[in-house]
Amino acid sequence: MPHDHPNHSHDHDHGLSPSGHPYRADNDEPLTYWQRMEIAVRELLIEKGRITAAEIANQIEVMDARSxxxxxxxxxxxxxxxxxxxxxxxxxxxxxxxxxxxxxxxxxxxxxxxxxxxxxxxxxxxxxxxxxxxxxxxxxxxxxxxxxxxxxxxxxxxxxxxxxxxxxxxxxxxxxxxxxxxxxxxxxxxxxxxxxxxxxxxxxxxxxxxxxxxxxxx
Amino acid sequence: MDGHDFALWEKRVDALMVLCGAKGFFTVDGLRRALEDMGEDAFEKHSYYERWIAAVNQNLVEAGIYSLEELGTRMEEIAARGPTYGAAQDG
The missing domain is CATH 3.90.330.10 (Nitrile hydratase alpha /Thiocyanate hydrolase gamma)
Structure with missing residues (x-):
């Protein structure tokens, strides 16, 4: 019998995993308007030479390291x-x-x-x-x-x-x-x-x- | 409310906000104004980083870094690339 997750808020049509759990979202939910905007802003900044992809990755790492x-x-x-x-x-x-x-x-x-x-x-x-x-x-x-x-x-x-x-x-x-x-x-x-x-x-x-x-x- | 791990796109919004501010493309006050101009509705309907990317974008357009047309065209292209965040990346 699969587990009950009556309050699970991410109901998708993915069904249940082999272990009977709902699949968790893993950065693969349907692309949202705001995610598209983030991608577009980032790409435009990079293309126009205002920022590099490495700078962005580095900044994320710096922030993640703070605790x-x-x-x-x-x-x-x-x-x-x-x-x-x-x-x-x-x-x-x-x-x-x-x-x-x-x-x-x-x-x-x-x-x-x-x-x-x-x-x-x-x-x-x-x-x-x-x-x-x-x-x-x-x-x-x-x-x-x-x-x-x-x-x-x-x-x-x-x-x-x-x-x-x-x-x-x-x-x-x-x-x-x-x-x-x-x-x-x-x-x-x-x-x-x-x-x-x-x-x-x-x-x-x-x-x-x-x-x-x-x-x-x- | 539990804490949650930020999604990659959210961390990127955060990084863009910090880097663009450090490079002088806009100020914290400019971001603040854009957020306040969104109206109360935005605070009910949109998440934290959704509001931030909207504010970052508005300030970059106003600063002339790129145009609204360029943004719109690019967002359309991105929609055509794939159905998920990962699939919609270029390259």
């Missing part, structure tokens, strides 16, 4: 080195570049979580995110739900993400723009005294740097 691990390394350094932390809070872009992360001309601002203040980042307009340090944003970050609720009811959003803060904690929501993006410097968890930077970095999740999470405890 929250980069931000976690920056946070771990800030936890370990007070001077670096001061530089990070003064200019997060320069501090990231100092660690060898090529984040381009991105204007990055680090905001620190403390015992009394918790910070959360959002882009109410669209999807601005410290992408040149952390990679592309998670899908939920770009949704209307998150973008509106993060400012309207941040405490409820945080609870959904499993972050329960006392009412006495002040919550600050930072609205990112194309020119100014934020990253959270999470509070260093208890019980991490003497831990080395690479071990500390493993406690720093993507969500902790968005503010929808806290750093893990060891």
């Amino acid at each position: 929250p691990a980069n931000g976690a390394a920056v946070v771990a350094r800030a936890w370990s080195d007070p001077d670096f932390k001061a530089r990070l809070l003064a200019d997060a872009g320069a501090a990231s570049r100092e660690m060898g992360f090529d984040i381009g001309p991105l204007n990055l601002i680090a905001v620190e979580n403390t015992d009394t203040t918790h910070n959360l980042i959002v882009c109410t307009l669209c999807s601005c995110y410290p992408r040149n340090l952390l990679g592309l944003p998670p899908d939920w970050y770009k949704t209307r739900e998150y973008r509106s609720r993060a400012v309207r009811e941040p405490r409820a959003v945080l609870r959904e993400f499993g972050v329960n803060l006392p009412d006495s904690t002040r919550i600050r929501v930072h609205d990112s723009t194309a020119d100014m993006r934020y990253i959270i410097l999470p509070a260093r968890p208890a019980g991490t005294d003497g831990m080395a930077e690479p071990d500390l970095a493993r406690l720093v999740t993507r969500d902790a740097m968005i503010g929808t999470g806290l750093a893990r405890t060891p």
Whole structure:
């Protein structure tokens, strides 16, 4: 008996695979209008000598290589080195570049979580995110739900993400723009005294740097 | 909403946006304006990278990098190449 997939959203006429599963889309769904536009724009740019195929492939590789691990390394350094932390809070872009992360001309601002203040980042307009340090944003970050609720009811959003803060904690929501993006410097968890930077970095999740999470405890 | 792996065409839109911006063909503000000119409808009906390729395209046409006619002709040619994204690539 094949598995039931009543809510499967990609119903095609492909039938089921030999193992009884619906075939998954694999870049081979019917060509869309927008995909045609992407192909056309790319080809025209290449033909007119404005861009090369290699540049495009390279840019995709650069973007794919960026991940929250980069931000976690920056946070771990800030936890370990007070001077670096001061530089990070003064200019997060320069501090990231100092660690060898090529984040381009991105204007990055680090905001620190403390015992009394918790910070959360959002882009109410669209999807601005410290992408040149952390990679592309998670899908939920770009949704209307998150973008509106993060400012309207941040405490409820945080609870959904499993972050329960006392009412006495002040919550600050930072609205990112194309020119100014934020990253959270999470509070260093208890019980991490003497831990080395690479071990500390493993406690720093993507969500902790968005503010929808806290750093893990060891 | 779960995260999803971006499709190749989406990553290419992202790359085109970054590279064209870096080369000075348009600014972030130009992209922003194109997105806002689409109207609310576009935000209900189209996905994120669908809106971005539309905004990139509009800015490139306005910058005179290629014409709307060239785009239309090319998109027709592409449709004739094959039924899927892979089959519609040139070469």
